[in-house]
Amino acid sequence: MKLLTIAMAKGRVADEAIQLIERTGLYFPDYHNESRKLLFTDDRKHIKLIFVKAVDVPTYVEKGAADIGLVGKDVLMEDPKEVYELMDLGIGKCKLSVAGFVGAEITESSYLSVASKYPNVAKAYFEEMNIRTDIIKLNGSVELAPLIGMADVIVDIVETGTTLKENGLTVLADIVDISVKLIVNKASYAIKTDEIQQFMKHLYAGLEVRI
Ligand SMILES: Nc1ncnc2c1ncn2[C@@H]1O[C@H](COP(=O)(O)OP(=O)(O)OP(=O)(O)O)[C@@H](O)[C@H]1O
Numbered sequence: 001m002k003l004l005t006i007a008m009a010k011g012r013v014a015d016e017a018i019q020l021i022e023r024t025g026l027y028f029p030d031y032h033n034e035s036r037k038l039l040f041t042d043d044r045k046h047i048k049l050i051f052v053k054a055v056d057v058p059t060y061v062e063k064g065a066a067d068i069g070l071v072g073k074d075v076l077m078e079d080p081k082e083v084y085e086l087m088d089l090g091i092g093k094c095k096l097s098v099a100g101f102v103g104a105e106i107t108e109s110s111y112l113s114v115a116s117k118y119p120n121v122a123k124a125y126f127e128e129m130n131i132r133t134d135i136i137k138l139n140g141s142v143e144l145a146p147l148i149g150m151a152d153v154i155v156d157i158v159e160t161g162t163t164l165k166e167n168g169l170t171v172l173a174d175i176v177d178i179s180v181k182l183i184v185n186k187a188s189y190a191i192k193t194d195e196i197q198q199f200m201k202h203l204y205a206g207l208e209v210r211i
């Protein structure tokens with residue numbers, strides 16, 4: 001059995017993903033969600049988990065530093081890479097939405113300033129709508145931008161809507177549903193076909209139990 005390396009981000013994705021992986025019978029004795037370790041191996045040495053920034057997961061997989069990556073569809077849409085996207089894990093569910101002040105109107109004649117962690121997704125969305133934009137790339141706390149007059153609207157992740165609500169903002173339009181995807185390096189899929197398919201089969205079985 002060849003060892004599989006799986007890249008994912010610490011935090012909300014890892015906490016749920018590791019529960020799913022452990023459902024397949026794999027066990028990571030050292031893992032706990034407050035650990036500062038960045039690399040874990042299961043007790044039978046089948047899987048090596050590496051923790052990287054969410055936006056870097058597709059890069060590790062494209063370059064072959066990881067065979068498999070678990071990453072939000074938002075990251076894959078913003079910066080597409082040459083990888084296979086083979087499975088939806090049904091975790092990390094949220095939406096990418098346009099948000100702003102209640103009653104803000106977005107029309108074809110608008111010229112909008114848009115703040116986002118996802119400038120490419122935002123640009124493509126408004127181009128499709130024939131709306132001219134000035135896109136401002138931010139790396140977090142995006143909801144602040146309309147409040148201080150830096151942007152008319154934002155494009156950001158919405159899950160419960162609490163962050164928007166607490167900042168006096170509302171969803172103006174939904175762009176796309178997001179969840180965590182399993183991506184695979186193209187060469188790894190050729191070389192480690194059996195291992196990868198077995199792993200995915202076990203994950204599917206775990207998902208069925210979960211549903
Ligand atoms: N509020 C949320 N609810 C559900 N899923 C979310 C939420 N926010 C982000 N996600 C999903 O989880 C992934 C990782 O989010 P996370 O907040 O851990 O990363 P990040 O904000 O990009 O990284 P960092 O906090 O290190 O800057 C996102 O790419 C997205 O797919």
Ligand SMILES: O=P(O)(O)OC[C@H]1O[C@H](OP(=O)(O)OP(=O)(O)O)[C@H](O)[C@@H]1O
Binds near residue numbers: 156158
């Ligand atoms: O609808 P909610 O349940 O409130 O979740 C949405 C919030 O979660 C994410 O932020 P995150 O915690 O990753 O912080 P950051 O992007 O500002 O770093 C996202 O960017 C929203 O701000």
